[in-house]
Amino acid sequence: MSSEPPPDDSLELKESGPDGTAEASVWWMHVPALPGERVGVIGGFTATSGVAAARILSMAAAELKARGSTVAVGPMDGNTWRRYRFVTDPGTEPPFFLEPTNPPEWPGWWQAAGFEPLAEYYSSATDDLGTRDPRLDSAERRMSAAGITIRLLAPEHFEEDLARIYEVSVVSFQDNYLYTPLPREAFMAQYRAIQARVNPQLVLLAEQAERAVGYVFAMPDYAQAQRGEPITTVIVKTLAVLPARANAGLGAVLLGKVHEQAQAMGFTRAIHALMHETNKSRNLSARYARTIRRYTLFAKRLDS
Numbered sequence: 001m002s003s004e005p006p007p008d009d010s011l012e013l014k015e016s017g018p019d020g021t022a023e024a025s026v027w028w029m030h031v032p033a034l035p036g037e038r039v040g041v042i043g044g045f046t047a048t049s050g051v052a053a054a055r056i057l058s059m060a061a062a063e064l065k066a067r068g069s070t071v072a073v074g075p076m077d078g079n080t081w082r083r084y085r086f087v088t089d090p091g092t093e094p095p096f097f098l099e100p101t102n103p104p105e106w107p108g109w110w111q112a113a114g115f116e117p118l119a120e121y122y123s124s125a126t127d128d129l130g131t132r133d134p135r136l137d138s139a140e141r142r143m144s145a146a147g148i149t150i151r152l153l154a155p156e157h158f159e160e161d162l163a164r165i166y167e168v169s170v171v172s173f174q175d176n177y178l179y180t181p182l183p184r185e186a187f188m189a190q191y192r193a194i195q196a197r198v199n200p201q202l203v204l205l206a207e208q209a210e211r212a213v214g215y216v217f218a219m220p221d222y223a224q225a226q227r228g229e230p231i232t233t234v235i236v237k238t239l240a241v242l243p244a245r246a247n248a249g250l251g252a253v254l255l256g257k258v259h260e261q262a263q264a265m266g267f268t269r270a271i272h273a274l275m276h277e278t279n280k281s282r283n284l285s286a287r288y289a290r291t292i293r294r295y296t297l298f299a300k301r302l303d304s
Contacts, residue, residue: 005027005078007027007044007078008027008029008067009025010023011024011026011056011059011063013056018051019049019051019055020048020049020052021048022046022048022049022052023056024043024045024046024056024060025042025043026040026041026042026060027040027041027043028040028041028067030078030079031078031079032073032080032178032179032180034071037070037071038069038071039070039071040061040064040071040073041079042057042061042073042076043076043077043083043084045075047106047109053113054112057115061300061302064302070301071299071300071301071303072299072302073178073297073299074110074115074298075102075297076297079178079182081180081190083100084100085100085119085121086102086107086110086295087102087293087294087295088294088295090104091291091292092292095223096221096223096235096273097219097221097222099123099223099293100295111298113300114300117296117298118296118298118299119177119297120276120294120296121274121277121294121297122282122291123275123291123292123293123295124271124275124286124288124290124292125233125269125292126270127268127269128288129259129267129268130263131259132256133252133288135252136252136253139249139250139252142248142249143249143250143253146208146246149206149207149208150205150254151205152201152203153203153204154200155200159188161203162188164212164215165212165217166184166187167212168212168213168214168215168242169187169240171242172214172241176276178297197219198219199219202219202220202261203215203216203217204216204257204258204261206241206250206253206254208246213244213247213250214241214247214251214254215238216236216238216254216255216257216258217236217237217238217239218235218236218237218258218270219234219235220235220267221235231267233267233269234267234269234271235270235273236255236270237273239251239254239284241254251280251281252284255288258270272288272289274295
């Protein structure tokens with residue numbers, strides 16, 4: 001299920017010669033914000049050659065400039081709730097479930113077209129779910145004293161718990177890089193689309209006075225099963241906590257508890273997925289995990 005809005009325009013090169021084919025979509029109406037800029041977004045990118053990539057990216061940049069954009073950002077399918085960024089350092093690990101992938105030559109084609117790195121993202125992995133941050137005991141005592149409790153997602157109340165997760169997300173993520181507000185129904189639809197894959201024992205909600213104040217959303221790495229392997233890895237997809245002094249340390253507690261829960265269920269590894277270079281979750285991940293993959297979001301100035 002895609003999140004609105006649809007592209008403001010779609011571009012396509014169809015040729016039978018050696019230059020190949022390419023496609024891209026552009027957004028300029030409802031796009032993420034950058035201070036001092038008018039952002040245009042390029043997504044839906046495919047190309048069969050560097051020549052075709054250069055041509056389609058030139059067309060996309062020209063249209064965005066004509067629409068008043070001062071910078072083109074991509075690859076991004078409209079906003080950060082949808083598919084965006086390229087794998088730029090694949091490492092040796094195979095792709096995990098729901099991870100974006102791309103041919104290795106695509107980032108170079110964008111750079112050859114004048115795009116430069118705008119932001120970096122990382123995925124990390126730990127092979128020891130038994131590692132415990134020694135600071136968690138005192139953090140758990142603080143959470144308990146503040147009346148914060150942690151429970152599993154209730155599958156019989158999936159919609160209600162999903163609404164609680166949404167309320168935490170829109171507040172917790174509002175200061176994230178290139179954040180774009182997402183309507184409740186669009187958010188709910190994204191998670192309904194993978195409901196059959198959600199294991200309630202790997203989704204933890206932190207609550208205070210019957211109000212959600214944080215959550216961690218993890219799921220089995222079904223890509224292992226698709227490769228014919230046993231599923232031994234969980235993917236920590238999202239970790240979010242409401243900003244408040246009383247919630248300091250709650251993110252670490254949630255991450256530690258989902259590790260413990262996964263280990264009790266028989267998993268042996270965890271992947272902390274797709275963290276922005278400045279995100280607090282990356283600092284938490286560094287206590288447990290090593291970097292396995294790097295991703296890059298690119299940008300090109302259009303007002304020069």
